Amino acid sequence: MPALKIRRNPWPATTSSLFKQKDSEMKKTFVLNHPKIKYPRLIEGVKHDLRKYLKRERRKTLPDWADFWDFDCRFGDSETESKRIHLSELDECINEAEKRQLTSFYVEVLAKPACRAKKSNAGDGRPAPDLPKLKTFGGS
Numbered sequence: 001m002p003a004l005k006i007r008r009n010p011w012p013a014t015t016s017s018l019f020k021q022k023d024s025e026m027k028k029t030f031v032l033n034h035p036k037i038k039y040p041r042l043i044e045g046v047k048h049d050l051r052k053y054l055k056r057e058r059r060k061t062l063p064d065w066a067d068f069w070d071f072d073c074r075f076g077d078s079e080t081e082s083k084r085i086h087l088s089e090l091d092e093c094i095n096e097a098e099k100r101q102l103t104s105f106y107v108e109v110l111a112k113p114a115c116r117a118k119k120s121n122a123g124d125g126r127p128a129p130d131l132p133k134l135k136t137f138g139g140s
Contacts, residue, residue, distance in 0.1 A: 024057065025111070026053050026108065026109045027106075028106070029105070029107075030104060030105055031104045032046075033104075043097075047094060050107065057069055057071075060111075063113050069111050069112070070113070070114035071087045071109050071112070072112065073085050073090055073107075074108040075093040082106050087109075090107070
C-alpha cells in the first residue's frame with residue numbers, strides 16, 4: 001500500500017487562519033516572496049485578507065451607545081516605522097508598496113465602536129453663503 005501524500009497549503013503566511021490574534025485587532029507583517037506565487041497575486045491576497053477582516057468586524061454587534069465600527073490603522077515597511085493612516089488610505093498604501101516592490105510590510109487595523117458626532121451648521125462660526133435668487137419656471 002503506497003504512503004499517502006500530504007498536501008501542504010501553498011499559500012504563504014498571509015492567510016489569517018494561520019495566526020491566532022485577539023478578537024478585534026489585526027497586527028501583521030505580510031511577507032511577499034513565495035517561490036510559486038507571483039507578486040501581484042500576493043498583493044491581491046493581502047487586500048483580500050484585509051477586506052475579509054473588515055467585513056467580519058463590521059458584522060459584529062455594536063454596543064448600545066455606538067453607531068458604527070471605527071478602525072485605527074497603521075502602515076509601514078516594518079512595525080517600528082509604521083505611521084497612522086485613515087482606513088480609506090490603506091489600499092493606496094498597499095499599491096504604493098507594490099510599486100516599490102517591497103518584500104514585506106506591516107499593517108495594523110484595530111476595530112473600536114464609535115459614535116457619530118452631530119454636525120451643527122449654526123455653531124460653526126461661518127457665515128451663510130450669499131446665493132443669487134433663481135427665477136421660477138412657469139410663473140411670475
